[in-house]
Amino acid sequence: xxxxQSVSKRYGRGDWILRDVDVEAPAGEIVAFAxxxxxxxxxxxxxxxxxxxxxRGTVAARPPVVGYVPDRFSPNERMSAAAYLTHMGRVRGLxxxxxxxxxxxxxxxxxxxxxxxxxxxxxxxxxxxKVALAQxxxxxxxxxxxxxxxxxxxxxxHGVLAEIMTEVASSGSTVVFTDHRExxxxxxxxxxxxxxxxxxxxxxxxxxxxEQRPVSDVVLAAGRDGRVPQDLAWKQLDGVTAVRRxxxxxxxxxxxxxxxxxxxxxxxxxxxVETVTGTTTDHHRTPNSATNGDMR
Numbered sequence: 415x416x417x418x419q420s421v422s423k424r425y426g427r428g429d430w431i432l433r434d435v436d437v438e439a440p441a442g443e444i445v446a447f448a449x450x451x452x453x454x455x456x457x458x459x460x461x462x463x464x465x466x467x468x469x470r471g472t473v474a475a476r477p478p479v480v481g482y483v484p485d486r487f488s489p490n491e492r493m494s495a496a497a498y499l500t501h502m503g504r505v506r507g508l509x510x511x512x513x514x515x516x517x518x519x520x521x522x523x524x525x526x527x528x529x530x531x532x533x534x535x536x537x538x539x540x541x542x543x544k545v546a547l548a549q550x551x552x553x554x555x556x557x558x559x560x561x562x563x564x565x566x567x568x569x570x571x572h573g574v575l576a577e578i579m580t581e582v583a584s585s586g587s588t589v590v591f592t593d594h595r596e597x598x599x600x601x602x603x604x605x606x607x608x609x610x611x612x613x614x615x616x617x618x619x620x621x622x623x624x625e626q627r628p629v630s631d632v633v634l635a636a637g638r639d640g641r642v643p644q645d646l647a648w649k650q651l652d653g654v655t656a657v658r659r660x661x662x663x664x665x666x667x668x669x670x671x672x673x674x675x676x677x678x679x680x681x682x683x684x685x686x687v688e689t690v691t692g693t694t695t696d697h698h699r700t701p702n703s704a705t706n707g708d709m710r
Contacts, residue, residue, distance in 0.1 A: 415441050416462055416557055416588055421471035423457055431457045435471070435614045437607060441556075444579055444589040446599035449609030455592040456485055456561055458609065462590060463559050477556025477588065485561040485592075487546035489534040495521060495545050496530035503552045513552065520548035524574055540566035547575065551582075558582050560591040564598065564652075569679045573647030576602065597653045597669055628670040629655070633688040634680050635663035643684035651676055663688065 416439040423432040432454045439445040447455050460466040461473065463482045491498065496517050503513025521530040524544040528536065537545065543566050550558060558579070564572055579602065583589045593599055599606050606617045637643050648657045648664065653672025658665045663685075668676050670692060677687055 417475035421468040446603035446606040453609040481550030481555035491534040573650035630673040630692045632666045634685040637684040
């Protein structure tokens with residue numbers, strides 16, 4: 415469990431970045447902090463993991479083992495991803511062999527482009543993010559904190575990250591993440607706090623069907639170049655609320671704001687776009703419906 419009580423933060427005599435923040439993130443839950451750039455989300459996470467001290471208030475509860483993924487991980491090192499993670503594992507108390515084995519498992523699961531021996535300085539932003547995620551998971555965390563974790567990740571890694579978050583929470587640990595997209599926080603989080611101008615408020619439960627939102631119905635078929643396209647974890651992609659597969663392809667319902675990104679991902683993985691229609695609407699759904707829906 416993570417608990418912040420009356421936390422406020424400012425630097426010197428500057429403006430308050432956070433004011434009187436009360437937060438509770440129970441064990442076994444995935445908790446989101448949603449807000450725009452400059453709202454104070456990253457400062458809140460740094461306080462949560464112990465990298466920054468509050469000006470006022472206290473961190474009343476924090477698990478002893480914390481895994482943290484910052485919003486940007488840009489190492490300018492010649493050492494390989496595997497060597498870096500092995501070193502970090504030893505710092506965290508693992509033997510060299512255990513740290514090396516754990517690093518290899520995580521990098522294989524996250525499909526690091528270039529392989530585990532790729533130099534850190536050669537990695538793209540998305541692949542550097544995979545290494546950052548791996549270092550946070552070297553030792554099983556009681557609290558996993560992720561700052562804009564989907565930023566820069568490829569579509570396949572989106573699904574793996576969602577699986578990891580669910581696994582960590584299911585083990586009884588707490589997962590905390592930030593994102594500025596409502597579709598992501600609605601789909602992933604069991605509870606959501608909004609952060610605005612340094613104030614943090616817990617969102618109430620969402621109504622089942624009180625608001626209608628524009629959606630697109632997308633029909634995809636096998637690529638016309640003869641390749642068999644890669645089947646993706648469609649329900650893990652941003653904005654997807656329903657999926658139906660048949661012998662000819664896949665039919666998806668996706669929020670209008672996420673349609674372009676979905677089509678780009680599909681084309682990258684060898685799919686052909688048959689039709690896109692945008693005349694229907696979806697009701698505003700409960701937080702878990704976006705991952706469980708099926709088209710009829």
